[in-house]
Amino acid sequence: MEALLNFFETMPAWQKLLWVFCCLSCSWIFEALSPLFRFDYQKLRHIGVNLVFTACDLLINVVFSLVTVGVFVWAANAEFGLLYQIDLPLWLELLIAIMILDLVAQYFVHYLLHRVVWMWRCHMVHHSDTHVDATTGTRHHPFDYMAREVFALLAIILSGIPLAFYLLYRFITIFSTYFTHANIRLPAKLDRALSYVLITPAMHKFHHHYQQPWTDSNFGNIFSFWDRLFGTLVYDDPKKVVYGLDVADSSKDENLAYQFALPFNRQVKTGAEAKLALYGKSSAG
Numbered sequence: 001m002e003a004l005l006n007f008f009e010t011m012p013a014w015q016k017l018l019w020v021f022c023c024l025s026c027s028w029i030f031e032a033l034s035p036l037f038r039f040d041y042q043k044l045r046h047i048g049v050n051l052v053f054t055a056c057d058l059l060i061n062v063v064f065s066l067v068t069v070g071v072f073v074w075a076a077n078a079e080f081g082l083l084y085q086i087d088l089p090l091w092l093e094l095l096i097a098i099m100i101l102d103l104v105a106q107y108f109v110h111y112l113l114h115r116v117v118w119m120w121r122c123h124m125v126h127h128s129d130t131h132v133d134a135t136t137g138t139r140h141h142p143f144d145y146m147a148r149e150v151f152a153l154l155a156i157i158l159s160g161i162p163l164a165f166y167l168l169y170r171f172i173t174i175f176s177t178y179f180t181h182a183n184i185r186l187p188a189k190l191d192r193a194l195s196y197v198l199i200t201p202a203m204h205k206f207h208h209h210y211q212q213p214w215t216d217s218n219f220g221n222i223f224s225f226w227d228r229l230f231g232t233l234v235y236d237d238p239k240k241v242v243y244g245l246d247v248a249d250s251s252k253d254e255n256l257a258y259q260f261a262l263p264f265n266r267q268v269k270t271g272a273e274a275k276l277a278l279y280g281k282s283s284a285g
Contacts, residue, residue, distance in 0.1 A: 005164035027134035081160015
C-alpha cells in the first residue's frame with residue numbers, strides 16, 4: 001500500500017496527462033462499441049468544443065496545485081484535520097479520506113452548484129451540452145471549476161489527508177468522471193447492481209435531463225450512497241432522458257462565445273429567477 005501511494009506522490013506530470021488520455025480513449029472506444037444514444041452530430045467538433053473548457057481548467061489547475069501544496073504543508077505542520085486525530089490501518093484511513101473528499105469536494109459542492117443562483121449560472125455550461133459523452137465530464141466554466149477546487153481544499157483541511165491520498169483520489173475521480181458521462185450502455189442488471197454503491201453511466205444520465213426534478217438529482221461522482229442518504233437519488237429508464245437545458249438556447253451548445261458568457265447572460269433565467277419574475281408580474285397585475 002505504501003509503495004502504491006509513493007508511486008502516485010512521485011508521479012511526473014506527463015504520466016498524469018497520460019492517465020487522462022487513457023481514460024478518454026477507453027471511453028471513446030466503448031462509446032463506439034455500445035452507445036446509449038446514437039447521436040447525429042459532428043463528434044470531432046463536439047470533442048473540440050468541450051476540450052477547450054478542459055484546457056482552460058487545466059491552466060487554472062496549475063495555480064490551484066501550488067495553493068494545494070501550501071495547504072498540505074500547513075496542515076502537516078499544524079497536524080490539523082481528522083486523520084491526525086485518529087490512528088487506523090493505512091487502508092482504512094485511505095478509504096475514509098476518499099469518502100470525505102467525495103462528499104465535500106464532489107457531492108456537497110455539486111449540490112450547491114444547483115441550489116445557489118450564481119453558482120448554478122456557472123454550472124449551466126456543463127448542463128447545456130445536448131450530446132452528453134465522455135468529454136462532457138470536464139466541460140466546466142472556469143468559475144464552476146474554481147468553486148470545485150475551493151471545496152477540494154476545504155475537504156483536505158477537514159480530513160487532514162496526506163498528499164498521496166489526495167493524488168490517488170484525483171486519479172479515481174478522473175476515471176469516474178469520464179466513465180459516468182460516457183455515452184455507453186452497460187447491461188441493465190450490471191448497471192443497476194453497481195448503482196447501489198457507485199455512480200454508473202445510466203444513473204448519471206438523469207442528472208443531465210433538461211428539466212427538473214431530474215436535473216437536481218444524482219449529485220455524486222464516485223459513490224452513490226450520498227444520494228441515497230440525502231434523498232437525491234433517481235433511477236429510471238435512461239432512454240427517457242433528453243439532454244440540454246430548458247432555460248438556455250440549445251442551438252448554441254457548441255458556441256464557445258455564448259457558453260463562456262452564459263453565467264452573465266441576463267436573458268437566460270435560472271429556475272429561481274424565472275419564478276421570481278413570474279411572481280413579480282402576478283403581483284403587479
